Amino acid sequence: xxxxxxxxxxxxxxxxxxxxxxxxxxxxxxxxxxxxxxxxxxxxxxxxxxxxxxxxxxxxxxxxxxxxxxxxxxxxxxxxxxxxxxxxxxxxxxxxxxxxxxxxxxxxxxxxxxxxxxxxxxxxxxxxxxxxxxxxxxxxxxxxxxxxxxxxxxxxxxxxxxxxxxxxxxxxxxxxxxxxxxxxxxxxxxxxxxxxxxxxxxxxx
Amino acid sequence: xxxxxxxxxxxxxxxxxxxxxxxxxxxxxxxxxxxxxxxxxxxxxxxxxxxxxxxxxxxxxxxxxxxxxxxxxxxxxxxxxxxxxxxxxxxxxxxxxxxxxxxxxxxxxxxxxxxxxxxxxxxxxxxxxxxxxxxxxxxxxxxxxxxxxxxxxxxxxxxxxxxxxxxxxxxxxxxxxxxxxxxxxxxxxxxxxxxxxxxxxxxxx
Amino acid sequence: xxxxxxxxxxxxxxxxxxxxxxxxxxxxxxxxxxxxxxxxxxxxxxxxxxxxxxxxxxxxxxxxxxxxxxxxxxxxxxxxxxxxxxxxxxxxxxxxxxxxxxxxxxxxxxxxxxxxxxxxxxxxxxxxxxxxxxxxxxxxxxxxxxxxxxxxxxxxxxxxxxxxxxxxxxxxxxxxxxxxxxxxxxxxxxxxxxxxxxxxxxxxx
Amino acid sequence: xxxxxxxxxxxxxxxxxxxxxxxxxxxxxxxxxxxxxxxxxxxxxxxxxxxxxxxxxxxxxxxxxxxxxxxxxxxxxxxxxxxxxxxxxxxxxxxxxxxxxxxxxxxxxxxxxxxxxxxxxxxxxxxxxxxxxxxxxxxxxxxxxxxxxxxxxxxxxxxxxxxxxxxxxxxxxxxxxxxxxxxxxxxxxxxxxxxxxxxxxxxxx
DNA sequence: GATGAATGAGCTTTCATTCAT
DNA sequence: GATGAATGAAAGCTCATTCAT
Numbered sequence: 001x002x003x004x005x006x007x008x009x010x011x012x013x014x015x016x017x018x019x020x021x022x023x024x025x026x027x028x029x030x031x032x033x034x035x036x037x038x039x040x041x042x043x044x045x046x047x048x049x050x051x052x053x054x055x056x057x058x059x060x061x062x063x064x065x066x067x068x069x070x071x072x073x074x075x076x077x078x079x080x081x082x083x084x085x086x087x088x089x090x091x092x093x094x095x096x097x098x099x100x101x102x103x104x105x106x107x108x109x110x111x112x113x114x115x116x117x118x119x120x121x122x123x124x125x126x127x128x129x130x131x132x133x134x135x136x137x138x139x140x141x142x143x144x145x146x147x148x149x150x151x152x153x154x155x156x157x158x159x160x161x162x163x164x165x166x167x168x169x170x171x172x173x174x175x176x177x178x179x180x181x182x183x184x185x186x187x188x189x190x191x192x193x194x195x196x197x198x199x200x201x202x203x204x205x
Numbered sequence: 206x207x208x209x210x211x212x213x214x215x216x217x218x219x220x221x222x223x224x225x226x227x228x229x230x231x232x233x234x235x236x237x238x239x240x241x242x243x244x245x246x247x248x249x250x251x252x253x254x255x256x257x258x259x260x261x262x263x264x265x266x267x268x269x270x271x272x273x274x275x276x277x278x279x280x281x282x283x284x285x286x287x288x289x290x291x292x293x294x295x296x297x298x299x300x301x302x303x304x305x306x307x308x309x310x311x312x313x314x315x316x317x318x319x320x321x322x323x324x325x326x327x328x329x330x331x332x333x334x335x336x337x338x339x340x341x342x343x344x345x346x347x348x349x350x351x352x353x354x355x356x357x358x359x360x361x362x363x364x365x366x367x368x369x370x371x372x373x374x375x376x377x378x379x380x381x382x383x384x385x386x387x388x389x390x391x392x393x394x395x396x397x398x399x400x401x402x403x404x405x406x407x408x409x410x
Numbered sequence: 411x412x413x414x415x416x417x418x419x420x421x422x423x424x425x426x427x428x429x430x431x432x433x434x435x436x437x438x439x440x441x442x443x444x445x446x447x448x449x450x451x452x453x454x455x456x457x458x459x460x461x462x463x464x465x466x467x468x469x470x471x472x473x474x475x476x477x478x479x480x481x482x483x484x485x486x487x488x489x490x491x492x493x494x495x496x497x498x499x500x501x502x503x504x505x506x507x508x509x510x511x512x513x514x515x516x517x518x519x520x521x522x523x524x525x526x527x528x529x530x531x532x533x534x535x536x537x538x539x540x541x542x543x544x545x546x547x548x549x550x551x552x553x554x555x556x557x558x559x560x561x562x563x564x565x566x567x568x569x570x571x572x573x574x575x576x577x578x579x580x581x582x583x584x585x586x587x588x589x590x591x592x593x594x595x596x597x598x599x600x601x602x603x604x605x606x607x608x609x610x611x612x613x614x615x
Numbered sequence: 616x617x618x619x620x621x622x623x624x625x626x627x628x629x630x631x632x633x634x635x636x637x638x639x640x641x642x643x644x645x646x647x648x649x650x651x652x653x654x655x656x657x658x659x660x661x662x663x664x665x666x667x668x669x670x671x672x673x674x675x676x677x678x679x680x681x682x683x684x685x686x687x688x689x690x691x692x693x694x695x696x697x698x699x700x701x702x703x704x705x706x707x708x709x710x711x712x713x714x715x716x717x718x719x720x721x722x723x724x725x726x727x728x729x730x731x732x733x734x735x736x737x738x739x740x741x742x743x744x745x746x747x748x749x750x751x752x753x754x755x756x757x758x759x760x761x762x763x764x765x766x767x768x769x770x771x772x773x774x775x776x777x778x779x780x781x782x783x784x785x786x787x788x789x790x791x792x793x794x795x796x797x798x799x800x801x802x803x804x805x806x807x808x809x810x811x812x813x814x815x816x817x818x819x820x
Numbered sequence: 821g822a823t824g825a826a827t828g829a830g831c832t833t834t835c836a837t838t839c840a841t
Numbered sequence: 842g843a844t845g846a847a848t849g850a851a852a853g854c855t856c857a858t859t860c861a862t
Contacts, residue, residue, distance in 0.1 A: 018313060022228035026836065036844060041837055100312045106369050107305045108223060122373045149367070149374045149388070150395040156370075157362025162354070164311050165361075168327045169354045183354070190355040197402045209826090231853065241827055246854055414847090428723060433637035436832065446848055451833055510722045516779050517715050518633060532783045559777070559784045559798070560805040566780075567772025572764070574721050575771075578737045579764045593764070600765040607812045641857065651823060656858055 007033040017097035058098045077136035143200030212238040222302035257318045282341035348405030417443040427507035462523045487546035553610030622648040632712035673713045692751035758815030
């Protein structure tokens with residue numbers, strides 16, 4: 001049995017993804033969730049707070065996983081980096097609606113609470129990359145020391161552009177139904193290739 | 206002397222970039238442009254049509270340049286590719302507000318007219334890359350034949366993520382006032398490095 | 411205690427009668443009913459729906475009575491016809507505002523829902539006249555079989571023109587305050603005279 | 616070559632008939648007449664004045680004819696009455712749009728200028744009937760002296776109700792394409808029958 | 821005389837939120 | 842704790858008319 005609160009969050013995520021924050025009315029959310037309108041103010045305080053709650057929920061999910069990877073002593077830095085990147089790509093693919101919202105929110109500094117969420121998230125990823133690269137170089141796994149921003153821009157940018165442009169690619173290349181699934185697998189390899197080049201990593205050395 | 210129509214378009218671009226389509230009211234646009242509200246309906250027909258006009262205007266600007274580059278016979282394929290990419294990066298940097306709007310619109314299929322604009326724009330760029338790579342390989346300038354989608358995702362994605370994440374980078378790396386300018390110059394080099402690798406291009410061969 | 415919904419309907423009826431549908435703003439209706447503007451959308455959905463509701467309400471009132479008359483076995487066909495006609499004339503007199511609206515709506519096919527109401531209402535009256543005349547002839551109460559349309563046009567037309575032209579008559583004939591009341595009583599007799607002639611009915615035969 | 620002024624009047628008549636005064640915008644009228652919007656204020660002063668002009672034009676047309684009939688010495692009172700009534704019925708049929716407007720305007724006292732037009736028109740007809748009946752009785756052509764209002768209500772009412780309800784009659788009686796033409800001829804006979812009865816007139820006595 | 825750009829008031833409807841129960 | 846009626850502000854748009862040329 002799903003609670004009304006959770007139901008509202010689910011409906012809100014879908015609708016915010018489709019129409020944006022301002023473009024979605026609480027009437028629609030409440031209707032979609034089969035819940036009375038006043039419940040949104042009642043449970044969350046306001047439309048804005050509901051939106052923040054949604055971010056809080058998804059961001060916390062995201063944070064927990066990467067930390068586990070870093071702490072894992074059985075993996076070397078390259079493996080960790082690939083794992084973090086792969087998991088991120090999978091997450092983006094699986095939680096499309098939320099990542100559409102997140103991307104859109106990134107483009108505008110509208111709500112200070114959410115801006116802070118996003119900034120901390122990015123900083124955390126930058127911190128992870130920083131440490132992995134530093135240690136990888138110390139251990140001579142990596143032979144180059146690329147500028148961190150560029151690594152981040154390219155990895156994140158490729159994943160998100162892949163997500164957003166997929167329908168156009170599919171049309172341009174006349175892809176069939178499996179196109180999307182294959183595409184997401186191959187783009188991970190593509191990013192690995194670039195990372196190897198940027199970090200000067202050689203497999204089976 | 207700027208016409209009222211142009212004034213409205215300028216104000217609208219800034220406001221749509223800051224607050225999104227639904228989040229911007231025509232009252233605000235008119236006020237910002239120092240023009241009577243009803244002028245928006247008078248000139249453009251509706252808020253939606255004004256938005257489309259903005260896209261039409263900026264997209265047409267963008268289209269014309271790339272075609273000139275392709276037609277230029279004094280450049281080889283690598284030079285053309287670098288030129289197209291550099292100019293695109295510059296344009297994104299110089300027209301930040303519009304490209305914020307464009308990115309946001311890309312995330313949702315809201316308006317069919319704009320969706321078509323975006324699709325055609327992407328297809329055009331894919332077509333340019335396709336031709337450049339094909340000819341470059343024929344002329345043995347390029348030695349690898351990468352998947353087109355991946356080249357596009359990485360180039361576009363890196364540029365846009367650079368744009369969107371720049372404030373966070375600046376804070377993370379404690380950059381000074383020149384950070385942005387330098388950053389945009391260096392990211393072009395960064396993308397060139399990746400492109401060389403993906404295309405198997407060697408300078409001064 | 412009158413509900414807000416009912417209050418709105420009452421105020422709307424008066425104002426629509428005075429100024430027509432397009433000429434009446436929901437602001438006026440709400441102000442007249444001492445109710446917040448947004449209540450109109452809240453209760454009825456829209457101005458148009460409020461208008462339809464008004465028709466639905468008044469038409470249903472009208473339908474129920476005539477059916478009772480027809481079913482009454484203690485009356486002969488002439489008595490039934492007179493009763494239906496008299497009650498209709500009374501109703502038009504007592505619900506002037508609504509019948510002004512109704513006549514105006516009859517002149518233009520604006521709203522399909524209302525058009526259907528009006529058509530059904532007219533057909534119902536035609537059906538009643540048809541049956542009464544048929545039975546009256548079978549029972550030799552009536553000796554002529556007039557064209558149905560003409561009976562209807564003359565009865566309805568006389569009643570409505572009487573209603574609409576009354577102020578002019580009063581001025582023309584320099585009638586006093588009782589003029590209206592007397593007038594409406596006598597016009598019923600006038601219509602009966604015509605009906606007797608058209609149907610070939612003779613009293614006290 | 617039709618002047619712009621006349622063109623506007625024609626278009627206005629059609630549109631006012633279809634949608635009423637408040638429901639018709641000067642934009643529509645101007646568009647329909649293929650004339651710039653500002654021309655309406657320019658030629659007529661305002662939308663309201665244009666409306667009045669339309670009434671003035673049609674009412675003057677109507678007045679001139681009846682007076683000719685009365686002055687004609689070759690006709691007796693019955694013939695004059697039939698002629699006036701027939702011509703009125705024809706006029707209503709031929710100028711449907713205007714008489715729709717006129718009927719609607721009759722239902723509401725909106726514009727004092729038009730109200731005066733309508734009142735004078737009705738009084739004039741009442742005056743005509745009054746004189747014809749008076750003289751007819753003096754000359755023993757008519758043997759009854761009916762109440763004037765009732766004669767007027769029945770004649771006018773039957774004609775207008777016939778006009779307005781015709782589509783419903785046609786559907787109810789499953790009339791073919793000729794229905795309308797035949798109907799309008801027969802209704803004149805129907806009204807004559809009633810008039811004979813009301814006035815106690817006997818043909819070929 | 822004739823035009824079309826421009827105006828400000830007004831329209832209906834929807835918005836997020838609050839209040840009485 | 843939970844509801845749905847109710848609110849006032851604001852939305853996009855259209856209105857009749859005026860004004861500068």
